[in-house]
Amino acid sequence: MSLKEAVDEICRYYVGNREVVEKIMAALIAGGHVLIEDVPGVGKTLLAKLFSRVLGLSFKRIQFTPDLLPSDIVGTKVWRREKEAFETVKGPIFTNILLADEINRAPPKTQAALLEAMQELQVTIEGETYVLDKPFLVLATQNPIELEGTYPLPEAQLDRFMLRISLGYPDDRRFLRERMSWKTDDPASLARVVLSREDVLAAMAKVEDVEVVDEVLDYIAEFAAIRSDRRVLAGPSPRALASLLKIARAYALIQGRTYVIPDDVKALAADVLGHRIYLKPEHKLEGVDPRAIVREYLAKIPAPKWRK
Ligand SMILES: Nc1ncnc2c1ncn2[C@@H]1O[C@H](COP(=O)(O)OP(=O)(O)O)[C@@H](O)[C@H]1O
Ligand SMILES: [Mg+2]
Numbered sequence: 001m002s003l004k005e006a007v008d009e010i011c012r013y014y015v016g017n018r019e020v021v022e023k024i025m026a027a028l029i030a031g032g033h034v035l036i037e038d039v040p041g042v043g044k045t046l047l048a049k050l051f052s053r054v055l056g057l058s059f060k061r062i063q064f065t066p067d068l069l070p071s072d073i074v075g076t077k078v079w080r081r082e083k084e085a086f087e088t089v090k091g092p093i094f095t096n097i098l099l100a101d102e103i104n105r106a107p108p109k110t111q112a113a114l115l116e117a118m119q120e121l122q123v124t125i126e127g128e129t130y131v132l133d134k135p136f137l138v139l140a141t142q143n144p145i146e147l148e149g150t151y152p153l154p155e156a157q158l159d160r161f162m163l164r165i166s167l168g169y170p171d172d173r174r175f176l177r178e179r180m181s182w183k184t185d186d187p188a189s190l191a192r193v194v195l196s197r198e199d200v201l202a203a204m205a206k207v208e209d210v211e212v213v214d215e216v217l218d219y220i221a222e223f224a225a226i227r228s229d230r231r232v233l234a235g236p237s238p239r240a241l242a243s244l245l246k247i248a249r250a251y252a253l254i255q256g257r258t259y260v261i262p263d264d265v266k267a268l269a270a271d272v273l274g275h276r277i278y279l280k281p282e283h284k285l286e287g288v289d290p291r292a293i294v295r296e297y298l299a300k301i302p303a304p305k306w307r308k
Contacts, residue, residue, distance in 0.1 A: 003029070003203055003254045006194040010050045013187040014043055015170040015178055022254050023163060023247075023271060024051065024139070029203050030250035032162025032243065033118050033138040035103075035153075035275070039145055042167050048099040048139050049188035056196040057096035057135065064106040066149070070113035074123040075130075088125055093117055096133055096197065100140040104150040111153065114138070115160050135200050155278060162243050163268075164275040203253060210249035211259035215304035219262055220245055222301045223273060223294070231288055233278040240276040247272060262303040270294040 003025060010021050027034050028051070036044055045061070052059030062073060075091035092098065093114070100114060117123045118138050122131045140161070142153075158164065182190060220241055227235030236244075248264040255264070274291035 001194050001199065002256070003195075004256055006054050007254065009054045009192055009194050010047070013178075013182070013191050014047050014050055015175040016043060016167055019267065020165060020167055021047070022251065023165060023268065025254055026247050026251040026268070027162045028055075028135060028137045028200070029253060030162060030207055030247045031135070031204060032247060033140070033160065035158070035161040035164045036139060036141045037144045037164065037166045038141065038168075039143060042169060044139070044141050044167065045099060045101075046186075046188055047167070048097055049186075050191055051137070052097045053188050053191050054194050055096075055200050056193050057200065058133070059097045059099070060092040060095040061099040061101060062092050063101045064103050064110070066105060066107065068106045068110050070110050071125075073110065073113050074117065075125045077126045088128070088130075090125070090130065091123075093123060094130075094133055096135055096137065098136070098138045100138055102143060102150075103140040104142050104147075104152055106151065108151055108154070111151065111157070114140075115157050118160050135197070135204060158275040159237075159239070161275065162247055163271045165271050206253060207246065207249050209258070210252050212245065212249065213259070213306060215306040216248075216260050216262060216265065217245070219301070219304050220248070220265055223269060223297060225301070226273070226277060226293060226297055229293060231279055231283040231293065233280050236273045236276050240273055244268060244272045259308055261308070262306065266298055266303065269298055 007018065007021050007025055011018050014021060024034055024047070038044060048061070049059060051057065071091065073091050073093050075089050077086040077088050080087045103111060103114070117132065121136060122129055184190065223236055223241065223244070226232060229235065244265065247268055248260045251264045251268060252260045270291040273294045277290035277293060279288055279290060
């Protein structure tokens with residue numbers, strides 16, 4: 001059973017763009033996290049459940065609200081009278097796939113608890129440190145329309161996400177036909193289990209072995225040119241470029257290759273680099289989309305002709 005077959009199975013029940021599923025899979029295999037910006041009802045919850053089912057991984061969901069506390073995420077210690085001792089109750093962050101729904105509805109302190117855990121892969125519960133499960137994929141969602149009473153993630157925090165994507169709408173005719181044939185509102189329950197947690201860990205271990213020739217490395221490095229774009233205050237950091245390199249290797253694995261080709265980089269650049277570009281205030285106000293800037297550079301920078 002392969003990563004490709006897992007993507008196939010997810011795409012049987014998630015009606016939408018296959019490329020989106022491949023990108024989320026690549027983020028998971030590369031040990032990254034994904035910020036999904038979409039309106040309700042486009043299949044975010046379904047997609048998270050499908051990943052967990054098809055890959056044999058645990059799944060939890062946290063609805064972020066204004067009164068959510070850091071301890072609601074990481075856990076707490078409670079006094080057990082019968083045992084006359086404190087017992088650690090681990091929070092929902094102890095899971096393989098965490099759907100952090102409407103992350104911008106919780107105050108910054110609570111957001112920070114999640115973002116820190118994403119970075120460090122461990123949490124502290126009242127002074128004691130606990131290592132998180134592996135793999136650990138956060139799918140955080142933000143509703144791009146309903147912004148009232150929300151706390152937008154600070155730009156510096158966006159860097160914690162390997163990818164920022166939106167799912168978009170499915171082909172509605174196909175969706176309704178499929179919905180008729182599934183006879184359920186929860187098609188994730190119909191999906192086959194294709195891989196196990198061990199398979200996922202094995203795939204993760206292979207990412208660093210994926211070959212990247214100098215021509216492709218240089219191609220990735222060219223995106224540093226965005227730093228001197230007239231609209232940009234700060235362009236992609238070295239960490240952002242390293243992120244692009246890593247997810248391109250994972251993406252190549254999903255395509256069944258052991259080497260990265262320029263097309264892997266092209267498929268991912270806007271979703272990896274876009275949210276790591278700081279625009280000058282006047283261009284931000286104008287509503288310039290940093291992803292569009294990355295696309296301009298994709299069109300401008302000649303891709304190496306290299307083929308295996
Ligand atoms: N792209 C899609 N493919 C298959 N089913 C979908 C899709 N989008 C929505 N649905 C169905 O619509 C309902 C709501 O989807 P859900 O995943 O809860 O949306 P969201 O989490 O984005 O608000 C579910 O019954 C789900 O099965
Ligand atoms: Mg949902």
